[in-house]
Amino acid sequence: MAKKSSSESEARKECKFYVNASVKDFKNSILWHMERSLARATVRATSRDWWLATAMAVRDEIMGRFISTMSRQYKANSKRVYYLSLEYLMGRLTEDTLTNSGLMDVAREALKELGLDFDSIMASEVDMGLGNGGLGRLAACFQDSLATLDYPAVGYGILYEFGLFTQSFEGGRQIESPDNWLKFGSPWDIVRPEYTVKVGIGGRVEGVMSSTGDWSVRWIPEGELLGVPWDVPVVGYGAGTVNFLRLWESRATNELDLNAFNNGGYTQAVHQKAMSETISKVLYPNDKTENGKILRLMQQYFFVTCSLQDIIRRFKSLNGENWDIFADKVAIQLNDTHPAIAVPELMRLLVDVEGLGWDKSWEICTHVFAYTNHTLLPEALEKWSVPFFEKLLPRHLQIIYEINARWLSYVESIYGRDSDKIARLSIIEEGAPKMVRMAYLSVVGSHSVNGVAELHSQLLKESVLRDFYQISPEKFNNKTNGITPRRWLKTANEGLSDLITKTLKSDSWPKNLDELKGLEKFAEDSDFQKKYMEIKRENKAHLAKIVKDLCGVDLNPDAIFDVQIKRLHEYKRQHLNLLYILTLYRRLLHNPDADISPRAFIFGAKAAPGYDLAKNIIWAINTVGNVINNDARIKGKLKVAFIPNYNVSLAMDIIPAADVSEQISTAGKEASGTGNMKLALNGAITMGTLDGANVEILEEVGKDNVFIFGMNVDEVQKLKAEGYNPWNVYNSNENLKSALDWLVSDYFMPGNPTAFEPLRKSVLDWGDQFMVCADYQSYCDAQDRLGEVYKDKARWAKMAILNTARMSKFSSDRTISEYADDIWNLEKLPPRE
Numbered sequence: 001m002a003k004k005s006s007s008e009s010e011a012r013k014e015c016k017f018y019v020n021a022s023v024k025d026f027k028n029s030i031l032w033h034m035e036r037s038l039a040r041a042t043v044r045a046t047s048r049d050w051w052l053a054t055a056m057a058v059r060d061e062i063m064g065r066f067i068s069t070m071s072r073q074y075k076a077n078s079k080r081v082y083y084l085s086l087e088y089l090m091g092r093l094t095e096d097t098l099t100n101s102g103l104m105d106v107a108r109e110a111l112k113e114l115g116l117d118f119d120s121i122m123a124s125e126v127d128m129g130l131g132n133g134g135l136g137r138l139a140a141c142f143q144d145s146l147a148t149l150d151y152p153a154v155g156y157g158i159l160y161e162f163g164l165f166t167q168s169f170e171g172g173r174q175i176e177s178p179d180n181w182l183k184f185g186s187p188w189d190i191v192r193p194e195y196t197v198k199v200g201i202g203g204r205v206e207g208v209m210s211s212t213g214d215w216s217v218r219w220i221p222e223g224e225l226l227g228v229p230w231d232v233p234v235v236g237y238g239a240g241t242v243n244f245l246r247l248w249e250s251r252a253t254n255e256l257d258l259n260a261f262n263n264g265g266y267t268q269a270v271h272q273k274a275m276s277e278t279i280s281k282v283l284y285p286n287d288k289t290e291n292g293k294i295l296r297l298m299q300q301y302f303f304v305t306c307s308l309q310d311i312i313r314r315f316k317s318l319n320g321e322n323w324d325i326f327a328d329k330v331a332i333q334l335n336d337t338h339p340a341i342a343v344p345e346l347m348r349l350l351v352d353v354e355g356l357g358w359d360k361s362w363e364i365c366t367h368v369f370a371y372t373n374h375t376l377l378p379e380a381l382e383k384w385s386v387p388f389f390e391k392l393l394p395r396h397l398q399i400i401y402e403i404n405a406r407w408l409s410y411v412e413s414i415y416g417r418d419s420d421k422i423a424r425l426s427i428i429e430e431g432a433p434k435m436v437r438m439a440y441l442s443v444v445g446s447h448s449v450n451g452v453a454e455l456h457s458q459l460l461k462e463s464v465l466r467d468f469y470q471i472s473p474e475k476f477n478n479k480t481n482g483i484t485p486r487r488w489l490k491t492a493n494e495g496l497s498d499l500i501t502k503t504l505k506s507d508s509w510p511k512n513l514d515e516l517k518g519l520e521k522f523a524e525d526s527d528f529q530k531k532y533m534e535i536k537r538e539n540k541a542h543l544a545k546i547v548k549d550l551c552g553v554d555l556n557p558d559a560i561f562d563v564q565i566k567r568l569h570e571y572k573r574q575h576l577n578l579l580y581i582l583t584l585y586r587r588l589l590h591n592p593d594a595d596i597s598p599r600a601f602i603f604g605a606k607a608a609p610g611y612d613l614a615k616n617i618i619w620a621i622n623t624v625g626n627v628i629n630n631d632a633r634i635k636g637k638l639k640v641a642f643i644p645n646y647n648v649s650l651a652m653d654i655i656p657a658a659d660v661s662e663q664i665s666t667a668g669k670e671a672s673g674t675g676n677m678k679l680a681l682n683g684a685i686t687m688g689t690l691d692g693a694n695v696e697i698l699e700e701v702g703k704d705n706v707f708i709f710g711m712n713v714d715e716v717q718k719l720k721a722e723g724y725n726p727w728n729v730y731n732s733n734e735n736l737k738s739a740l741d742w743l744v745s746d747y748f749m750p751g752n753p754t755a756f757e758p759l760r761k762s763v764l765d766w767g768d769q770f771m772v773c774a775d776y777q778s779y780c781d782a783q784d785r786l787g788e789v790y791k792d793k794a795r796w797a798k799m800a801i802l803n804t805a806r807m808s809k810f811s812s813d814r815t816i817s818e819y820a821d822d823i824w825n826l827e828k829l830p831p832r833e
């Protein structure tokens with residue numbers, strides 16, 4: 001597969017800083033590491049050993065760039081953006097680093113000369129799965145773009161010992177097991193003990209009088225733990241800039257252990273240590289709801305204070321106490337409300353520790369912070385109980401009350417004593433117990449509030465943050481999400497990447513995705529269509545092998561590969577997809593010779609362990625799939641495969657092989673979606689509602705190149721207001737009725753017909769909150785139309801090519817440039833030529 005493109009020299013020109021290494025040197029470096037770092041004889045080496053040795057050889061090549069980037073940024077004393085995120089869904093790092101450093105071909109060749117298969121060696125790397133879904137993967141794409149565009153940036157987060165759980169199926173039901181990804185260490189983490197910071201927890205607040213007679217406040221924490229930073233290099237495309245993620249690990253302080261030990265409390269000392277180290281132990285596995293867990297609030301505070309202390313340390317080492325320029329040197333992006341505690345924490349650090357006045361500190365905060373909202377779902381709007389705060393962070397609670405008092409007096413200065421308004425805008429929600437509204441805290445403490453797609457940003461202003469928008473409209477803006485074309489096209493889809501490079505006679509498109517527009521003129525060129533579709537077919541055959549391996553299901557590469565990959569959630573409506581599958585199956589049973597395009601429905605989705613209905617949907621899809629896959633009567637025209645343990649690496653195999661991209665959420669519920677962008681870029685046609693970024697995908701590709709169905713946001717709202725009753729749809733739609741009834745019959749689950757009652761109830765008895773019934777017919781019609789269009793090979797190829805050609809807007813480079821210009825006011829700092 002080590003194909004050298006004809007435009008190699010142009011590529012080298014574009015990426016002036018590509019790492020240069022010969023195959024021979026690289027091979028020697030791998031062998032050197034095998035012996036000296038791993039103490040392994042090559043004859044005994046496992047795939048994992050070869051991967052490790054290769055990763056170490058790449059690491060050697062980029063370390064110089066890492067150091068020079070840091071010293072360049074330090075010398076320039078440039079402004080930096082600090083991205084605070086509780087999640088980073090990085091996936092495997094080695095392959096991507098090879099792509100970005102320009103060493104991919106060299107590494108392939110070197111491993112080939114060693115008699116090894118590159119792909120299976122790379123597959124030994126365990127995914128770095130420190131995130132749940134879209135939000136965490138976005139953070140990872142952003143790091144890639146920040147480095148690629150030479151922006152000074154650090155991504156702060158937590159080094160979870162256990163990432164997102166591993167999923168398997170037993171009898172079609174989801175089973176979770178721990179993801180012990182760090183069990184054998186990682187060649188990509190570099191520990192920095194010299195930057196360890198202390199973190200207080202609990203305790204009380206005391207007033208103290210200074211020598212000049214002024215009163216000030218001091219937090220006397222009850223316990224203390226340590227945050228130890230681990231840096232993960234982030235290599236930009238072309239390797240001119242190597243930024244890093246700084247992930248904090250929690251450790252017990254020695255002092256704490258010793259005291260308890262000396263007092264005879266050995267087990268208590270060990271217990272304390274275990275408690276302290278629990279904080280960074282595990283990623284919470286819900287993608288939208290984690291309210292109410294005290295450990296989660298501790299995680300949030302832990303990584304926020306570590307990061308802010310680190311930022312202040314760095315600022316002071318360059319600028320001393322010149323706080324006037326703090327906001328000229330520091331921009332902090334809050335990735336959702338998870339790091340919202342940063343607002344009171346920075347106030348505490350500035351007021352209590354650095355001794356600045358309140359007003360000055362507040363001015364700094366509101367110039368430094370910016371907040372991104374990622375969802376309108378009410379259950380995702382974080383609230384923490386006041387008693388929690390009192391126990392864990394008493395000083396922060398005081399500060400939040402002070403922020404709120406000042407904020408509400410400002411509100412009063414605008415609206416007078418409008419108690420309704422004040423209650424609605426208060427950071428503290430009245431009730432038993434009182435709650436701190438973290439989204440409101442984020443809005444009040446930030447100078448920018450953005451949503452992640454046009455529609456979402458608009459709805460934010462009209463619904464959950466309406467009152468805030470009315471007071472400060474200038475804060476609100478949109479930054480439509482994006483994805484990195486390096487990982488999601490160049491690395492994931494080598495075949496298509498090579499074709500693009502050859503066709504455009506340029507290798508700079510991964511950095512200038514607008515170049516893809518140049519493919520439009522080939523959309524109807526039969527020779528190009530043939531090549532494009534041949535690559536798609538190869539990718540499908542490759543995926544079919546994986547599916548056979550993981551699911552035991554045979555997929556025909558000539559069938560339509562219809563893909564829905566994302567977290568399992570009612571609003572994403574995997575069960576709507578299932579209802580169409582049932583409808584199609586029923587149709588085929590009535591007429592096995594029906595002239596339909598064969599379809600393979602492919603799913604990948606994890607359900608939060610406590611989300612019963614989501615798990616019921618997984619079970620239902622697996623169960624129905626199992627019956628369909630083994631029904632000889634339908635002659636293999638229909639297949640269903642639910643790929644277990646969907647993660648970033650599997651996404652890189654699935655996406656290049658997809659013909660259809662299912663983006664079928666209830667309008668108004670999916671903030672943006674980013675899988676939709678990855679799939680369309682790789683030539684899958686979107687089957688979607690007018691939700692999230694689908695709206696913008698439609699704008700870009702044109703209505704002939706996407707299938708849109710279902711109600712739009714206005715229609716959803718109208719129907720809700722009128723009083724939606726799913727039973728009416730059920731009773732008047734024969735197909736829907738049959739599908740739903742069939743699901744709870746003996747047919748799929750002999751002896752246990754009520755197995756899928758919860759699913760059926762959710763769309764009938766419980767009111768069908770996500771309007772599955774309402775959109776059912778429109779969805780089936782659109783799916784049937786798609787099946788017809790697929791029969792016209794030339795038309796389909798044209799649509800697929802135009803999707804690839806018109807996706808450039810969704811490069812995360814565009815997104816990051818907009819953040820840098822509009823929010824962070826950040827300059828690039830490229831290496832000198």
Ligand code: C3B
Pocket residue numbers: 132133134135136138287288289336374375380452481670671672673674692
């Ligand atoms: C997700 C949203 O659900 C997606 O629509 C969006 O594309 C991504 O964020 C990125 O912006 N999201 C998530 O994964 N986890 C949350 N807690 C909230 C939103």
